[in-house]
Amino acid sequence: MKIRDYLEKKDKKLKKGQKRIKNFKVFDFNYLPDRPLMRDEVKPLVDGLLRYKSSGIANHLLVFGSRGSGKTMMVRHLKRLLSAKLQFVYANCRRHNTSYKMLAHMTGNKPRGNSQEELWEEFTNRYSAPAVVILDEIDLLSGKDRHKDILYLLSRSSAGYMTVLLSNNPKFLSRLDESIKSTLQPEIIHFRHYTAHQIRKILEDRAEAGLKKTDKTVIGKIAALTTKKTNSDVRVAIKTLYYSALEPEVEVEKHFERARRDIYVDVLSDLNDKNLLILRAAAEGKSRRAKKLYSSYRRLSSRAGEEPFSYAYFYSNLSYLQSLGLILLVSTKIKRTYTNRIQTLVDLELIQAVCKRRALDV
Ligand SMILES: Nc1ncnc2c1ncn2[C@@H]1O[C@H](COP(=O)(O)OP(=O)(O)O)[C@@H](O)[C@H]1O
Ligand SMILES: [Mg+2]
Numbered sequence: 305m306k307i308r309d310y311l312e313k314k315d316k317k318l319k320k321g322q323k324r325i326k327n328f329k330v331f332d333f334n335y336l337p338d339r340p341l342m343r344d345e346v347k348p349l350v351d352g353l354l355r356y357k358s359s360g361i362a363n364h365l366l367v368f369g370s371r372g373s374g375k376t377m378m379v380r381h382l383k384r385l386l387s388a389k390l391q392f393v394y395a396n397c398r399r400h401n402t403s404y405k406m407l408a409h410m411t412g413n414k415p416r417g418n419s420q421e422e423l424w425e426e427f428t429n430r431y432s433a434p435a436v437v438i439l440d441e442i443d444l445l446s447g448k449d450r451h452k453d454i455l456y457l458l459s460r461s462s463a464g465y466m467t468v469l470l471s472n473n474p475k476f477l478s479r480l481d482e483s484i485k486s487t488l489q490p491e492i493i494h495f496r497h498y499t500a501h502q503i504r505k506i507l508e509d510r511a512e513a514g515l516k517k518t519d520k521t522v523i524g525k526i527a528a529l530t531t532k533k534t535n536s537d538v539r540v541a542i543k544t545l546y547y548s549a550l551e552p553e554v555e556v557e558k559h560f561e562r563a564r565r566d567i568y569v570d571v572l573s574d575l576n577d578k579n580l581l582i583l584r585a586a587a588e589g590k591s592r593r594a595k596k597l598y599s600s601y602r603r604l605s606s607r608a609g610e611e612p613f614s615y616a617y618f619y620s621n622l623s624y625l626q627s628l629g630l631i632l633l634v635s636t637k638i639k640r641t642y643t644n645r646i647q648t649l650v651d652l653e654l655i656q657a658v659c660k661r662r663a664l665d666v
Contacts, residue, residue: 327514352491364489372535407427411427424457436468577610588600592646593643598615
């Protein structure tokens, strides 16, 4: 086939695919559904916000759950429902990764020129309680921000702000300084992995809002693949639905792999070098026991000229990598004792490509 023929044929096919889509925005990850699927985990979140609204007494919350478990969407939805009665302030630590940058963002300043004290004063003048301060992806706060001043300021403030922290990493709290932990004392809410049934429901709603026709068999397949091969990351499911609508003649499994890959590239790019090397060791290794994996990780680190994590730190990072949907920790029984085996969910080639881009030669 000539290039020109291929191009024309493909173009025609894609145009046809696009006609199956009623509303493209529905497939954007920032799209906020009118009626998200209800789940029990939302109740303590709603209860906490309502208690604050009526009493003015802050009870801080820490919501954790793996990527794509609906944390951001849910707080945005509640914000929409309650914004007439409560003031909300939102900052994402991925974009503003130090206390200083977050304060600058929330006060509408550029992150330069002012001192942190000045920014905090401006913050307190600008927002009077009751105000809910949402700090999304708080686990991505830079390691350079040792004292996590923003949490200290918010929890010690006499103004009575309520803080809602969202984290992918379940270990976030245990890494905080005792002084912050003791004043913050957040109520912990765990967003569990969605079941295949719940994902199916979410996809059916998406399909109804965004597609001209809903194919229930395709949706069932996507939901099953998503729970089996990811940590129930709804993002992967939604993207697969979109690709399947564009090219229904291609198998769902292929679209699923492509969607998973697209999303992994984003996740891998956000990892720091140490975690990237742990993941690489996991993907390269045959034996997947934590102790063995730690030795290969150390070997890779020394080849890359990186100082490795201690075993304890390495071990706690495994649960972080799991919360990002990159590995699975499977507990298996060997001679009456349980050990964790590590299963990698990302292709080695993809990890290698990201290492290469960062000049992490191993
Ligand atoms: N209960 C739900 N109902 C409808 N859509 C959902 C639900 N939970 C998650 N989603 C969708 O899944 C995607 C991932 O959710 P998001 O809130 O970004 O996850 P997280 O912040 O936990 O990583 C978003 O597109 C979101 O709209
Ligand atoms: Mg989020």
